[in-house]
Every structure is written in structure tokens, then in C-alpha cells.
Amino acid sequence: MYSKDDMILWSMVSSMVINIGKIEVLAFSSNHLFKIFKKSSEMGVNLFNSSYNEKIEIINMLKDGIEKEKLKVFFGDFVAIRNLKTQLLKEKEIMNRENIKIATYFCQDYPNKLRKTKLPPYVIFYKGFLPCDKDLENAISIVGTRFPEDKGIVEFTEEITYYLKKKTTYNISGLAKGCDTIGHKITLKNRIKNVAILGQGLGSDIYPLENKKLSEIILQEKGALISEIPPTLGVKGVYLLQRNRLQAYLADSIFVLESGKKGGTITTIKNAFDEKRRVYIRNIKTNHSIFNLKNINKVSFISNSSDIEYIDLLTRQPYTLFTFEYF
Template identity: 55%
Template structure:
């Protein structure tokens, strides 16, 4: 019911940003916006093409909230919508010029792992190879801080990947410096394809620029650069935070090398828990200090591949987190 142009428009609205003091926030709550989108599908109403009364039918079926009113205001601003629709043509020009591919929520090759999640992207813009949805079931997401301090992080990651290489099809991460780059490089060394999820449009320069060569290597090795952000838009902090959920949504297991008590890695972990992904965290004191005893029971700290192997092996007696850490 929604055309590709309509879906680009949805992705543009989802990426609208407001400046609040020194902060940048999304203009609309992604949860509420997707709720409107989903309800419009259920009612068979294209809110960009139907009479405004039909649009109100969609909105009136939702609970009254401030966010609902913000969306109502947007959809009643016909001048703004007309301007946004012209913007779709600009995005299509960039898509053609930069050889960007796209799949929408309705595409047959859209990953089911995303479609079934809480806030799926309306459009996936990508470069490189098509993503094999079945192979996503044999994936890992290696993430962490941009400035790791723990010693032996490279050796730890390589030992894990060396032992998992036979079953791994993808590493999924965010192309950031630090832990993301370590994961990308090691998995590429073991001939595992990579999906790098970006916090900017694919028509812009790679961010961070230090990883431009790494992005080229990912493509050369049969991988994919992926973004839900329309191609014309440059990187923003809020986009980087939003992309973190996609890392958790797409992967099967999440491997956290090192994290601070704030930042992108924490949002990725939360998204992984919400979608019932398995989260492994490198067993170092810095990682332990960033989690309270209240949520410790949800976490699985590991020191080597043998810890993962134990958890994947059937057991005959109850085993707790602490029995792994302190046998």
C-alpha cells in the first residue's frame, strides 16, 4: 500500500531532528511514529495519499498523548508535507548517483529479525552484498567503547572468533573506532562477512573518516554498509544512538569487549535484552564496575571461548553465572 517513495518519506520523518539547547533529539518518538505506521497498515490507509479525514481515522484509533498531537500537527501541515515529498526526489537522485540499494519494510528480502522487532526501520539503505536473512541466525555483534583500556583485548577477541569461525556467517557492528574496529578487522581476517551499520546517510562521507579504508575492506570482502538514515543526511549523535539498536536487532549474540557506564554500548545492550538476544561481556574489572548488582543476573561475563562453549553444552545440574566465574 505504501510505495517506495512513501517509505523514503517515512524514513525522512523518522530522521527529523530538533535542537534543544545543546542537545539534538528526534522530532518524533520512534515508538509512536511506528505505531501510526502500523495502524495505518491495519486499516489499509496510506496517510500520505488519502483524504485527511482518513488520516484522522488512523490517529483517533491511538491513545491521546503529546506525541500523538505532534504527529497530528505534522500530518495536517500540508505545506511541510509537500516540501518533504520534494525531498524524496533529492534522495532518489543521490541513491542513483551513489549506487545505493534499498529495501523497505515490505520488501521480500527485508530481514525478519528486523520486521519482528519493536521499532523496525522503514527503509534499509545499503551498499555491497544483499543480506542473507538465514545467515543472520549465525551472527555475532562485536561492540564496545571507542577508547578501550583493558589489556589483551585483541587477543581475547581473536581467541573467541578463531573458535567460532566455523559457525559464524556475519559480524555486525557500527564501524566506530576502538572495539568496533577490532571486531571488524579480526572477523575479516578470518573471512567472516561484516555488516557495518552507520549513523549517517550513505551519500555522505564515511564517519569516522579514520575507518574509510575499513569500510572499503568490508565491501571488498563481500560485506554490507547499512543505514536507516536517508542518504543526504550527515552524521548526528542521535543517529549513532539509534543505529545501536539495529546492531542488537540483527545479530544473534552480542559480544561486549569493554564499555563505560554511559554511551552507545549500554543502549545496544538494553536493546539486545529487549529482543532476548544473548549478551556476552568480557570479564574484566572495568566492565564489572559499570553494572549494578540489580542487573548483574542478566549479564554473562566470559574470559575465553571455553565459557561460551560451556553455556552451549547441555548440562545435568543447575549452573549459575557465579559458578562460571568462580568454579
């Protein structure tokens, strides 16, 4: 079994970034990395401490390809593993100094909603109060574009929040500008706790900077800031995209206030489809790529809280969604 330190090492490996031209991408395929993590755990082989032959035996279980060869090179490089362990000491120093706590994949307080998903994080780094499984029942996620144009979004969010607050204990969002910020502020005003999932390490400066005060309020109201990124690492575009899946994983229902043709909201919706979450959408700008999504028929379009009640009456079976068009 991997120790907590080993799990932090896994989070460090999964957060490694390389540049391809001007684009930053993860160094290793998340799917391939998680497969060898699971297989090594099941076989009792610690890839950070075992012999070269044991490591290669595990990695050889993957299908042949570039990713398999990359993993062989990395885990076979004892200098790289030693450097990783040296960096681990720095991560732990930051954790102690900033009061950053962790829940690993094997911990009892790690949310089952995450553990059951396609790509769960190895570690949740968090500040504040990590919600338990019961707390996350009926959790919502209010998300959307950073630059909303619909002037009725604030009033709409206030209405649905008032409707949902009787059965909702948490709003899970990303602390981004625009729709995320609107959702955080209005749910907090209605005494709904918040979890902000960040695309950065919790030891780095809050992004965006203008939401630093909002992050402090979330903590004051017994919510949490969480991340799967090791504490010393700053914000990156690839991390922001990765964190969007966690919003979909932790919530039961996703409320999209407004979406453009690309960006994090589309990623959140796709992950919500994968995990069979309910998706409600207030407004989609016309001719945008969301209409080309494979599961667009699973989206419920709403214009007010009575639409939610109507859809809930229709959907007696779990995750059976009806499209409710609005113009």
C-alpha cells in the same frame, strides 16, 4: 499499501531532528510513529496522500498526549508533506549516483529478524550485499567502548573469533573507533563477512573518517554498509544511538569487549535484552551503571573461548542464560 517512495518518506520523518537546548533529539517518538504506520498499513490508508480526516482518524487511535498532537500538526500540514516529497527527489538522486539500494519493511529481502522486532526500520539503505535470513543465523556482534583500556582485548577477540568462525558467517557492528574496529578487522581476517551499521546517510562522508578504508574492505569482502537514515543526512549523536539497536536486532549473540558507564554499548545491551539475544561480556569497568541494569543476571561474563563453550553446554534451552562470573 505504501510504495517504496512512501517508505523512504517514512524514513525521512522518523529521522527528523529538533534541538532542545544544546541537545538533538528525534522530532517524533519512534514508538508512536511506528504505531500509526502499522495501523495505517492495516487499514489501507496512506498518510502521505490521504485526506485530512482520514489521517486524523488514524492518529486519533493513539492515546492523548503531546506526541499525538505533534503528529496531527505534522501530517495535517500539506506544505510540510509537499516539502518532504520534494526532498525525496534529492534522496533518490543521491541513491542513484552512489549506488545505494533499499529494502523496505514490505520487501521480500528485508531481514525477518528486523521485521519481528519492537522498532524495525522502515527502510534499510545499503551498499554491498545485504545478507539473507539464512546468512544471519548465528550472526555475532562484536562491540564496545571507543577507548578500551584492557590490553588483552585484541588477543581475546582473536581467540573467540577463531572459536566462532566455524559456525558464524557475519559480524554485525558499527564501524566505530575502538572495540568495533577491532572486531571488524579480526573477523575479516578470519574470513567472516561484516555488516557495518552506520549512524548517518550512506550518501554522506564515512564517520569516523579514519575507518573509510575499513568500510571499503568490508564491501570488497562481500559485506555491507547499511543505515536506516536517508542518504543525504550526516552523522548525528541521536542517529548513532538509534543504530545500536539494529546491531542487537540482527545478531544472535552480542560480544562486548569492554564497556564504560554510558554510551552506545549500554544501548546495544538493553536492546539485546529486549530481543532475547545472548550477551557475553569480556570486561566492565567497575562501579559503572551496567550493574544497575534490570537484566544484568542475563549477562554471561567470559574471559576466553572455553567459557563460551561451557555456557553453551549449560544453556540447552533457547535464550536461557546463566551468569558466568570472572574476575
